[in-house]
Structures are given as C-alpha cells and as structure tokens.
Amino acid sequence: MKQTALALSLWLSGITGFCQSDSIVLTEVQVSTNKVRNDISSTSPIHTLSHQNIISQGVTDIADALHRLPGITLRDYGGAGGMKTVSVRGFGVQHTGVSYDGIALSDCQTGQIDFQRYTLSSINSIQLMVGDNEEIFQPARNLSTAAMVGINTNSKQSVAQITCGAWGYVNPILAYCFNVNEKTSLSASADFIYAENNYGFTLENVSTSSYEHRNHSRMKQGHGEVNFKASGRRYSLTGKLYYYDNDRQLPGVVHYYVNDNDENLHEQNAFGQVQFRRLFSDKFSFLISGKWNWAMSDYKNEKPSGNINSASYWQREGYGSASLLYTPLTSLSFSYSADYIFNSLNGETYYEVKPYRHSILQAFCGKWTDRRLSVVGKCLVGIYNNNGTSETNVSPSASASYKLFKDKELFIRAGWKDGFRMPSFNELYYYHLGTPTLRPERAMQWNVGIAQNASSGAFHINYSADIYLNNIHDKIVSIPVNMFVWRNINIDKVLAYGTDICANLSYAINKQHSLELAFNYSYQRVRNNTDSESRYFGNQIAYTPEHSGSITLGWQNQLAHFSLTTDGMNERWTTNEHSEDTRLPGFMEWSASAYKQFNIGSHHFSAQASISNIFNCQYDIVARYPMPGRGWKFTLTYKF
Numbered sequence: 001m002k003q004t005a006l007a008l009s010l011w012l013s014g015i016t017g018f019c020q021s022d023s024i025v026l027t028e029v030q031v032s033t034n035k036v037r038n039d040i041s042s043t044s045p046i047h048t049l050s051h052q053n054i055i056s057q058g059v060t061d062i063a064d065a066l067h068r069l070p071g072i073t074l075r076d077y078g079g080a081g082g083m084k085t086v087s088v089r090g091f092g093v094q095h096t097g098v099s100y101d102g103i104a105l106s107d108c109q110t111g112q113i114d115f116q117r118y119t120l121s122s123i124n125s126i127q128l129m130v131g132d133n134e135e136i137f138q139p140a141r142n143l144s145t146a147a148m149v150g151i152n153t154n155s156k157q158s159v160a161q162i163t164c165g166a167w168g169y170v171n172p173i174l175a176y177c178f179n180v181n182e183k184t185s186l187s188a189s190a191d192f193i194y195a196e197n198n199y200g201f202t203l204e205n206v207s208t209s210s211y212e213h214r215n216h217s218r219m220k221q222g223h224g225e226v227n228f229k230a231s232g233r234r235y236s237l238t239g240k241l242y243y244y245d246n247d248r249q250l251p252g253v254v255h256y257y258v259n260d261n262d263e264n265l266h267e268q269n270a271f272g273q274v275q276f277r278r279l280f281s282d283k284f285s286f287l288i289s290g291k292w293n294w295a296m297s298d299y300k301n302e303k304p305s306g307n308i309n310s311a312s313y314w315q316r317e318g319y320g321s322a323s324l325l326y327t328p329l330t331s332l333s334f335s336y337s338a339d340y341i342f343n344s345l346n347g348e349t350y351y352e353v354k355p356y357r358h359s360i361l362q363a364f365c366g367k368w369t370d371r372r373l374s375v376v377g378k379c380l381v382g383i384y385n386n387n388g389t390s391e392t393n394v395s396p397s398a399s400a401s402y403k404l405f406k407d408k409e410l411f412i413r414a415g416w417k418d419g420f421r422m423p424s425f426n427e428l429y430y431y432h433l434g435t436p437t438l439r440p441e442r443a444m445q446w447n448v449g450i451a452q453n454a455s456s457g458a459f460h461i462n463y464s465a466d467i468y469l470n471n472i473h474d475k476i477v478s479i480p481v482n483m484f485v486w487r488n489i490n491i492d493k494v495l496a497y498g499t500d501i502c503a504n505l506s507y508a509i510n511k512q513h514s515l516e517l518a519f520n521y522s523y524q525r526v527r528n529n530t531d532s533e534s535r536y537f538g539n540q541i542a543y544t545p546e547h548s549g550s551i552t553l554g555w556q557n558q559l560a561h562f563s564l565t566t567d568g569m570n571e572r573w574t575t576n577e578h579s580e581d582t583r584l585p586g587f588m589e590w591s592a593s594a595y596k597q598f599n600i601g602s603h604h605f606s607a608q609a610s611i612s613n614i615f616n617c618q619y620d621i622v623a624r625y626p627m628p629g630r631g632w633k634f635t636l637t638y639k640f
Contacts (some may be wrong), residue, residue, distance in 0.1 A: 002335035003270070011076070037592040040451035043376050043399035044131040044415045045071075045466050046522075048501055051124050051154065057518055058553045058563035060594025061608045062115045062123075062634055067550050069128045070520035071147075076621045077541065078197075078251070078628060084116045088130060088147035090475055090496030090544060095421055097145030101153055102274045103289055104141045105629035108343035108357065109297070109315050111424030115270075116405045116424050117244055119191050119223065121161055121173050121637075126153035130466075130500075131445050132397040135541060139289050140337040144395075146419045146443060146470075155187040155227040160638045166631035168196030183230055201626035202618050203254065212254075213627070216261045219248040234279040244269040250543040262302035265306040269295040287323040287337075292316075292407035309630055313347040315425075326640060337363040346427050355425045358385040382421050383405045391440065393420040399447075407492045409453040413466075419443040427488040428478060433482040439490050446470075463503035470496040477576065478544060480514040481503065491528055491576070494541060498524035512555045521549035528576055539578050543622070545569035559598040574623040587619035604639045 039046045045058050047069050049059075059065045063084050066074050073087045085093045094111035097104055105113050106308030139233065142148060156177055163171040197564075216546040222245075228239040245268050252261030278286045283343040299311045323337040341359040360383040368375045380395040399415030421441040428436055449466030471495040502520045509515065526541040540546065550567035568588035575582045587614035591611040609632070616630040 004126065006154070016524070019416065038094070040409060040453050040464060041374065041403070041411050042399055043134040043401040043413050044129065044465065045131075045413075045447065045449060045500065046130075047128045047464075049126045052124070053518070054120065055595055055608075056516060056554050056556070056561060056563065056611060057287060058561075058565060058591070058595065058608075059120065059592070060593065060608075060612065062118055062120050064591075064612075065120060065123075065126055066115065068518065068520065068552070069126070070502045070522050070549070071524070072522075072547070073129060073524075073544060074621065075153060077197075077625045077628065078621075083114050085112045086149065087544075088128070088543065089498065089500075090470055090494070090524050091146045091472070092421075093442070094424060095146040095419070095441070095443070095475070096149040097142065099150045100242075101140070101238070101273075103277060103291055103319075106317055106319075106341075107295070107315070107344070108294075108317060108425055109427050109633040111312055112270040117223065117246065117267075118151060118219070118395075119171070119173065119193070121163075121191070122189055123155050124152045129470075130446050131415050131425075132376060132399040134337060134366035134399065136335045136367050136376065136378065136402075137285065137287060137323060139287075139323060140361040141319070141341065142341040142381060143323065143337075143365075143378060143397075144382065145364050146417070153227075155189075155229070155422055156185075158414050158640050163244060163633060163635040163636060165195075165633035167520070167628070168194070169198045169633070170194045176509060182554060184234055185229050187227045188225070188428060190217070190223070191279065191369065193219065193221040194622060195219045197251070197628075199628040199631065201254075201629060214251055216249045216263075217251040217458070221248070223247040227489070234515075236277045237274070239272070239274040241272050242270065242362040249632070251625065255624070256628060264300040266298040266300075267296065269293075283327050283461065285325040285327075287325070289319075289323075291319040303448065311348045313345060315343065315345045315586055318342045331368060333367050335363070335365045337361075337365075343425075353387060353429055355387055355429050357387075357422070357425075359422075365532060372406070373403045376400070382420065382507050386422065386428075391422065394418075395420050409449050411450070413447070415445070415447045417445040421476075423488075435488055435490075438476060438488060440472055441472065441476055443470055443472045443475075458508040459505070460507075461505045463501075463502070465499065465501045467499050468497065472493075472496065475541075489535075491530055491541075493525060493529040495529040496524060498522065512558045516552075516554040516556065518552045518554075519546075519549070520551075520610055523547055536576055536578075539576055540573060543572055544577050545572050547586075562593050563593045563595075564590070565592070566590045582623070584620055584623060588615055589617050589619070590614040606637045606639075607633045608637075 039048055049065055049068055054065060057068060063074060063076055066072050066086055067575050071089050075085045077083050086096055094114045098113040107113060129148045161173040169631040171193045173191040173192060179185045188236050195220060195505055197262045198213050200213050203212050219253060223244045225240060225242045231235045247266045250261060250263040250265055252263060271290040271291060276288045282601045295315045310365035319341050321339040323335060325333060325335045327333040339361040344356040346354045362381045363378060368548060376399050380398045382393045384391045395418045397417035401411050404410045406414060423438045423440060427438050446469045447466055451464035453462040474492040475491045477489055495568060500522050506514060506516045512616045523546060525546060526544045528536050528539050531537055548569035550565060552563055552565040554561060554563040566588055568586065570586035572584045573582050574584060591610060591612045592614060593608060595608045597606045612631045613629055619627055621627060
C-alpha cells in the first residue's frame, strides 16, 4: 500500500510538467496534432489512443491499451484467455457501449463486451467518449450509453505478423488489402491465438506460502473478417463480415491448495454489417446502417454445484438505423435518427422463459458551432418491449465547449446527460441467479472540465482535467460467481463523483532523440447512498478502486523506441459489505518495451520486444483469480 500511495503521489506531482504527442515518425522527431484539437475542443471528454500512441507507449495487448485511458476500471481474469470487461466512472460494465468501425456491438445475454476477443494488431485507434458525444450524425443506439469505447480497425495495410510469448502464447496474423479500382477496395484478415496460460503465482495462507501454477487455462481462439469499401464524390459504402471462435478452459477460483477446475466455454460469434452515407446537397446528408448478429455460448461444467450446470445459449440480433442530417447554416445543424433492434435468446434449460426484446430508439439532436463556442443538445426516446412488457424512456442531454482565448487552444466544457439502461437477459432470467423483478438503471451525469493543447519550441503539451458527478438510481451490481455466472442485485441509490486527469508531453532534444511522457490518473468515489441508517451506507461499490492510473516514459532515438510503463490501483472490495476477508490490496505493475523499424532491401519490417510485470508483482483484479507474474512477448511484422 505504501508503494501504491507513493506512486500515485508521484503521478499527481508530475501532471503539471509532462505529456506526449499524438503521433510520431520513428525515423526522425516530428510531432503532429491531427486529432488533439478534436479531443480538447469537444463538448464532452474524449480520449484517443492512436496507432502511433500504441507503438510509442509500448502497448502489448488490448488490456494494456485500456489501462492507458482515464476513468476506466478493468476487470481482468488473468492470462491471454481471461475475460476482460470495462466500466467507466462507477457505472456498471453494461453502461459502457462498444462500437466496432462505427456500429455498436452487443450481447443481449450478459450485456457486457469481452475485449479480449479483439486483437491489438488490427486496431487503428481506440477512443473513449464519456457522456454526450458531440457528434450528432450517427445511429441513435450510439448515444444510448453512459460511455462509449470506439474501436477502429485498420483495413488499409497488408501485413504478416507473428507474436510469441510466455506460457505457450503464439499469435500468427495475416492481413491483405487490395484496390479493385479507384473507388473500391477489399481487405481480409485472419488471426489465431494459442496459449497454455499456465503461469505461476504465490498462494498465501496465513503464515505459510506456496508457489503454484495456473491450471486448466488453455485457450484456442480464431478470428477472421472481410471488409469492403466503396466511395465516390457524394457517397461512401462500407461493409464487414466477421467471425470469431474461442474454445477455452476456464480457470476456476483459487482456494487454499485447490487449483483445479472442470469448466469449459466454447464461444462463436458471426455478424455482418453495412453502412451507407449519402450527401444529397450541401444541406442534407443521409446515413443507413444495418447489422445481423449471431452468437453461441456452450458452457460445460463437469462438477456442477450451486445449481450452476452445463448449458448452451444462442442469441440473435437484427438491427437497422436511418439518420438524416440537416445543415441550414455553416454553424448550425440538426439530425434525426431512428433505430430498430430485435434481440432473442434461447438456452437448454436455465432460462424459465425464452426472452426476446423489441427496441425502438429515436434521437433528436442539434448543434451550434462557431469559432469559440460549441453547444450540443440531444433527446433520446426509447421504447422497449421485453417479453410483452413495455417500457418507455426519454433521455435528454446537453453539453457545451468554449475557447477562452482567440490565440490559445484552451477550452472549458460542461455537460449533463440523463441515462437509462434495461437489464440484460442474464440479469432478468438466468435460472437461480436472475431476478425477473430487476429494475432498469437510471443515471444522471454531470461533467465540468478544461483542456489545452500548446507548443513552445521543442516542447509540446496537451492535457485535460474533468470533475464529474453521477447520481444513479436502481444501480444493477454484478458480483462474479465464476467467469460465466454473476449474481445481480439492485442498489436503490448510488452516488459517484471524482476526477479524471490526462496529460501528454513530448520534448524534441534534436533530430535523432526525443522524450515523451503520457500520464493519466482517476479518482472515483462510488458510494452506496441508499439508507443512511444502514451499516453499509457510504461504502465503496464492489470492485471499484478510488485511485487508479498509469504513466509511460518513452525515449525515441535512431536505434529503437524504448518505453517504460507503470500502472496500478489502490485497494478494492469484492462485496459491498467491506468485511476484512473481502479486501483486495492495491498493486503497481511495471513493464518495458522496445520497438524497431527496419528494411531488408525493399521489404519493410518491424520488431517489438516487451517484458510485463518486471518485478513479478503478485495481485488479483478479480478475487481469487491471480494475475500473471513476469512475462515476455516478441512480435515480428512484415508489411507488404
């Protein structure tokens, strides 16, 4: 704990002086800010991790990337195959939406997206948008969550890549892109991951300890997709076919001297999506989105207990959206979006009903922008028919950003959003653990912040700081029983408040050398505010740290790009009661990475070597699911 407190103090003291550029060219020191201004001038907090940031900060996997974004709480079950889900600013995992190349992902069964199924090599950028996204020309569904993580893939490069790592990790990747003609391009990619995940950990038992290895953690995961793009002077058409297959063993809860498990999970997911944009005139634009999604989960439990038995589930989704943008003036625009979503789920025995849901979402939006002021107002109307029971909700929001000085990129912003979330099918109907009377969540978000982008000679800095308050009613809290089953309850009132601070700095020493530093820190107090007479009143909600953050120092030179990163969080509690045996201690983890681009003749290569958890820190993010100790990865990439 003393180490954690010291590290957080150092992070805070460093905020005034350090940060990192948005993009770099590794052959010589160049700084560009193509996306920085969009982030800092936004009416709501936006944090972007670009492809160049991923390289310069030595990011090794999707979980590592998510640690670099402020306000995110990551639940990680450990290893390459461990489930990885995120929540933002004290909201539940299901309140965080995820979009994949502009169209929302969904899981009507659990309501949460497992990020480990998306490989980092295919990602062009990751963007976290909190509250009211100032972009108004998009599907209504993209506006329905408290926060949105946007994953944008890179379908313009042809690469062959191989990654090897500790504990039997192997990940080959092949991607090919070609132009059919001047207006049309096709790309296809495939990757496969095999990992034993038999990493070691220390098991403490009062005054004794033993060194164990994780058992029953093998994973075999494959993913492939085909992308299509056509564009003309006034239109663009994009399409995607996606398939994912993961056959993995589920590592169980580690008890004293018991590290065996007999659970297995086979997941398959296939979807097709298409999006068409058409500019009719300078004033009218039209956007159509469509998607069909199918997913299967085959859960096997060879030693069932507590009525948690083997079962298979199949879910389907049909989705359509139409949006119209009207721009009567250069500074004024309006949009209307209408979405229809159908979800259905059936299982072998452990749903008392076969749930289905019809959802109609309509978004009415307006935006005013001049040289210094941006104002956005939205109203989302949702109609939900859940197994014959209807629910209607109206969710307004408003946000604004103002440039304080004409000649400086310094902005202040403020926003408010009324949020709403229907429970997932698992939360409502899962046998023994589901609660059919579970109430929808309602949340009110407020945010005030400041952001700046500035340069002086060889220095470049951009930073943002936001203070927020979230008032949540009927919050649905999920406590993990294992990697597949969760217990769900409503908490009448939850009050969340805190701050997110993010800073990046670069200093160009000369043409061959530069220093970069990226920093983020989050304070989030998420308290049970239901009953002032209860002994649980004021307790921090389960699995939510008050302090978390990361800091990355990079050195770019002619030889290679080196980076050193530390991230961590303070203590958490596995239940809302805060008994001593449910306390999870805080931790700090250090990692280092080296990246090099080189040519052999006319062939372009890059190599990355990394060491994670350098000091072999022993910690859990989810109770009794120990995280890996010291490990390594090596990646070789060929671009053609």
